[in-house]
Amino acid sequence: MAFPLAKLRTVLAAGLLAATALAAPVAEAQQQRPLRLVLNVGLQTLDPIAGPSFVTRNFSYMVFDTLIAMDSQGRYRPQMLDNWRTSDDGLTWTFTLREGLEFSDGTPVTAEDCVASIRRWGGRDSLGRRLMAATREMRIVDGRTFVLELSRPFGLMLEALGKPSVQVPFIMPARLASTTPPTTPVAEVVGSGPFLFVRDQWIPGERTVFLRNPRYRPRNEPADGLAGGKVPRMERVEFVNMSDPGLRAAAIQAGEVDYLEYAPIDYIPTFQRNRNLVLARARGGAEIVGAISINHHQPPFDNVLIRRAVQQIMDRSQIIAAEGVPPDYSRPDCQSVYVCGTFYASETGTEPMRDTSIARARELLRQAGYSNERVVFLQPGDSALINPIGLVMIDRLRQAGFNLDVQTSDWSSHAQRWIQRQPLNQGGWSLIPVIYTGFDLANPLSNPGIGYNCTNNQPWGYCIPAMTPVIERFEAEGDQDRRRGIAGELQRIAIDQATFPISGQFASPAVWRAELRGVIDFGFPILWNVERNAR
Numbered sequence: 001m002a003f004p005l006a007k008l009r010t011v012l013a014a015g016l017l018a019a020t021a022l023a024a025p026v027a028e029a030q031q032q033r034p035l036r037l038v039l040n041v042g043l044q045t046l047d048p049i050a051g052p053s054f055v056t057r058n059f060s061y062m063v064f065d066t067l068i069a070m071d072s073q074g075r076y077r078p079q080m081l082d083n084w085r086t087s088d089d090g091l092t093w094t095f096t097l098r099e100g101l102e103f104s105d106g107t108p109v110t111a112e113d114c115v116a117s118i119r120r121w122g123g124r125d126s127l128g129r130r131l132m133a134a135t136r137e138m139r140i141v142d143g144r145t146f147v148l149e150l151s152r153p154f155g156l157m158l159e160a161l162g163k164p165s166v167q168v169p170f171i172m173p174a175r176l177a178s179t180t181p182p183t184t185p186v187a188e189v190v191g192s193g194p195f196l197f198v199r200d201q202w203i204p205g206e207r208t209v210f211l212r213n214p215r216y217r218p219r220n221e222p223a224d225g226l227a228g229g230k231v232p233r234m235e236r237v238e239f240v241n242m243s244d245p246g247l248r249a250a251a252i253q254a255g256e257v258d259y260l261e262y263a264p265i266d267y268i269p270t271f272q273r274n275r276n277l278v279l280a281r282a283r284g285g286a287e288i289v290g291a292i293s294i295n296h297h298q299p300p301f302d303n304v305l306i307r308r309a310v311q312q313i314m315d316r317s318q319i320i321a322a323e324g325v326p327p328d329y330s331r332p333d334c335q336s337v338y339v340c341g342t343f344y345a346s347e348t349g350t351e352p353m354r355d356t357s358i359a360r361a362r363e364l365l366r367q368a369g370y371s372n373e374r375v376v377f378l379q380p381g382d383s384a385l386i387n388p389i390g391l392v393m394i395d396r397l398r399q400a401g402f403n404l405d406v407q408t409s410d411w412s413s414h415a416q417r418w419i420q421r422q423p424l425n426q427g428g429w430s431l432i433p434v435i436y437t438g439f440d441l442a443n444p445l446s447n448p449g450i451g452y453n454c455t456n457n458q459p460w461g462y463c464i465p466a467m468t469p470v471i472e473r474f475e476a477e478g479d480q481d482r483r484r485g486i487a488g489e490l491q492r493i494a495i496d497q498a499t500f501p502i503s504g505q506f507a508s509p510a511v512w513r514a515e516l517r518g519v520i521d522f523g524f525p526i527l528w529n530v531e532r533n534a535r
Contacts, residue, residue: 033532034236035516036257037525038248041383041411042205042241046197047185049124052459054414057166058261058525062210063104064170064191065230067095067114068162072225072522074285074343076158078273079219079227080109080171080192080524082144083119086491090150090478093157102215103173103192111146116174118161123166124182126451130475131160133478136363155478156445159284163446165439166522183419192216192233194528205412208239209277223529228421230528237527242346243382243410252277252511258532261525262288263511264384265324270378271511278519280509284341285438286523287331289502290319290389291448296462297421300375301430305368307498310431313350313514317505322388323506330506332444337449337491337502339438344484349492353502361400375423378432380411385508390433393503397431418459433503437523444474444490449500462499 039058044325048060051533069079078084082098101109112408116140122132136151148157161169176186189197195210202208218229240257244250245264253274262269263279271277280286292310300306317332334340335350377397379390394406422428436448445451454463454473467490474486494500512519516527 003444006459032235034238035234035259035527035530035532036238036240037261037527038242038251038257039239039261039525040385041380043202043203043239044210044412044415046189049121049167049182050185051415052166053411054166054524057168059197059239060170060191061193061206061211062195062527063189063193063197064168064172065193066162066170066226067169067228068158070162070164070225071227072520075227076406077224077227079162080114090152090153093148094141095146095148098217098219099117099144100217101192102217103190104213104215105173105190105503106215107173108143109171109192110143110174111140113174113177114171115140115146115223116177117171118169120180120182121167121169125163125169125446126443126455127160127163128154128167128169128450129455130154130445130471131157134475144147151287153476153478155483156443156475159443159445164516165437165446194218194230195237205410206241210237210239211235215520218528220533223518223526225520225522226526233531234527241386245384248384252513255513258516259510259512259519259525259527261510262385262508265508268329268509276514277511278514278516278520280523282509282521282523283507285339285442286507287339287341287438287505288508289339289436289438289441289505290386291434291436292393292501292503293418293434293448293460294462294498294500295428295430296460296499298424298428298430300368300370300373303368304497305364306370307501308352309361309364309368309370309400309402310397311495311498311501312356313357313358313365313393313400314353314501314503315392315396316356316502318396319389319392320504320506323508324388325506325508329509330504332504334505335502337441337447337494337500338444338487339441340505342438342442343480344442344444344487344491346484347490348488348493350494352495354400358396358399361396365401370401374424375402375404375430376428377404377406377409378414378417378429379406379408380414380433381408382410383435385435386411386433387444389435389503393431393433421459421461438505439523444471444487447494447500449494449502450490453499460500462497464493464497464499467493467497 043055082096085094121126134154136149180186194216196213198209212232221228249267320330335353336345338344380386453467477483515533520526
């Protein structure tokens, strides 16, 4: 029997409506499903000033915001600020906040909060301390405006307030920033960033939960790097910890997680063939640099010859090979402490690093009179990136003749010991392998082997008198090309004194599910602007 055309149209229309009604909840469910990010290590410390770890930095970009931000081209742009003005002599800077900014507790962001936050950050960070040393005063003009007046030229104001990585000058309420020492974590997490931290669902080291911040006011321009409109498009985000690289790889391929901070190196070829996954392409400042943090406070590493012996065990090709990095992801020939591919990178003073050898390390130990003193080596066994670096270092240090006491644990536990200065018999340490991004090492004043000289406020504690006047010249210089020459002088001193030996530069790209839209490929996880395609 023929089906009446009018009735057919009615049935088709009803079916279409039913399909649409079904698709809408499915699409909505996709957007409501939490965005799950696997970080390299578990989160323990929530304060971006007290905590020097990347995981704390990643957490802080979710819940805090900055006055100035770096875009994808390395330019510094207003973020919380509406504008800034400088006097003709460059000594007086006037900063004005955007209208309507609020903290997560509903209070407005004011100039007082900015001044208090800058002061607290300036008591901890290398670049911040130098800015504060060059500052005559900071004064509040009104609720949205404050003035920073310098006592002498300081050529890196925007680089300081727009510093992208550890430690970042995030803004928090004055009631917290002005009452909490910079080495002590604040009691509350109150920020003005795009997401809210859900403390009662936090499992330290395992899971961290965020919800979209309805009070956040993004800028109008498109998101670009750390700058522009930070629009939180996901209702819920979770940081989760998976220490096993194989588990991470299986989870992202199965869609159980959405984003890995670092792709397990061994799985990069597999990920490249998987059309459901996207590998990050950012290089230069986004690359990883391995290094060894030396405790200069305690013997035997108060002796420069013994530090140079450590530097001589840094065979970059061997260490990078231990990571299993594909050739197009590594730079074993880079000796610069500033990260190859960034502005200040050069070969100045790198001669001691061009032909490292264990035999030379043994000779330096002999010259130093090393007498088998115990060296406590903290090995972060749970870090897929640091663990291979550390294993090579341990083997080569022992071959050189160091008496190593290797203590293996998770990174979070070691990080707590790292920032303290206990004697070795009371939980102290001598050496710890670490990784940094190029953003952290690219500028001399933020570089761990230069910027903290004689500040006595970071774990390694070096103080090289010859470095001090060169740093002062660098920070006062306003011309970039002249600063580059001074940076070369600082690199020569840092390598000669073995303040912070570098073990190699390579890319360990992030990887995310292809169904995610708006992911900003910058060098560390940026989760605003991200949404999920409806299936």
